[in-house]
Amino acid sequence: MENKTILAFGAHPDDVEFGCGGTLLLLKEIGFEIIIVDLTKGEKSVHGTSRDERIKEAEESAEILGIKRDIYDLGDKNISLSEEHKKIVKKIIERYKPSLTFAPYFIDKHPDHINTSKLISDFVKPIYYYISDVKNPNLAVDISNVYDTKVSALNAHKSQIKPGDPEWLEERNRDSGKMINSNYGELFYAEENLNLPSIFVKLK
Ligand SMILES: [Zn+2]
Numbered sequence: 001m002e003n004k005t006i007l008a009f010g011a012h013p014d015d016v017e018f019g020c021g022g023t024l025l026l027l028k029e030i031g032f033e034i035i036i037v038d039l040t041k042g043e044k045s046v047h048g049t050s051r052d053e054r055i056k057e058a059e060e061s062a063e064i065l066g067i068k069r070d071i072y073d074l075g076d077k078n079i080s081l082s083e084e085h086k087k088i089v090k091k092i093i094e095r096y097k098p099s100l101t102f103a104p105y106f107i108d109k110h111p112d113h114i115n116t117s118k119l120i121s122d123f124v125k126p127i128y129y130y131i132s133d134v135k136n137p138n139l140a141v142d143i144s145n146v147y148d149t150k151v152s153a154l155n156a157h158k159s160q161i162k163p164g165d166p167e168w169l170e171e172r173n174r175d176s177g178k179m180i181n182s183n184y185g186e187l188f189y190a191e192e193n194l195n196l197p198s199i200f201v202k203l204k
Pocket of ligand 1: 011012015110113
């Protein structure tokens with residue numbers, strides 16, 4: 001793989017950390033240059049956080065990961081398949097020409113997650129979808145060695161943490177890990193999965 005650039009798209013700051021933070025840390029260790037792209041600032045978060053506060057938390061989290069982050073402003077609960085939004089996403093992809101692209105899985109309850117997924121799939125292939133509800137993953141990554149850093153990065157999004165979240169995260173990553181006999185894991189779905197870095201384990 002000659003081009004070592006990876007784009008990891010999320011609708012809201014912290015989506016990427018939840019879905020594939022551990023995997024990105026491992027890919028960084030093997031020499032990839034990674035950019036997290038949040039399409040919104042998450043300003044309509046149910047926890048009543050200000051836009052500035054969320055940006056500050058997102059930047060802190062990126063610093064913990066040691067990964068670059070670009071935050072766009074398509075509007076929380078407003079991401080659509082409009083020409084305007086398509087143009088923005090197309091420009092980001094053309095600028096970085098990623099060799100690997102991560103996006104939210106297209107089956108989800110949140111319209112922003114679904115539309116982020118669909119917007120990107122028009123312009124780049126293949127996409128590795130990170131999965132918020134495990135339905136039909138076909139790839140897994142053992143993130144045991146970097147799990148603590150993933151948790152620290154998520155903890156930086158202080159305003160978003162509700163009681164029970166840390167336990168839920170732990171359980172979810174443990175359950176994902178069980179699929180490949182590891183302590184902690186992250187799951188993905190990809191339509192094509194050729195020439196992937198060896199950290200990915202094919203499930204079927
Ligand atoms: Zn989200």
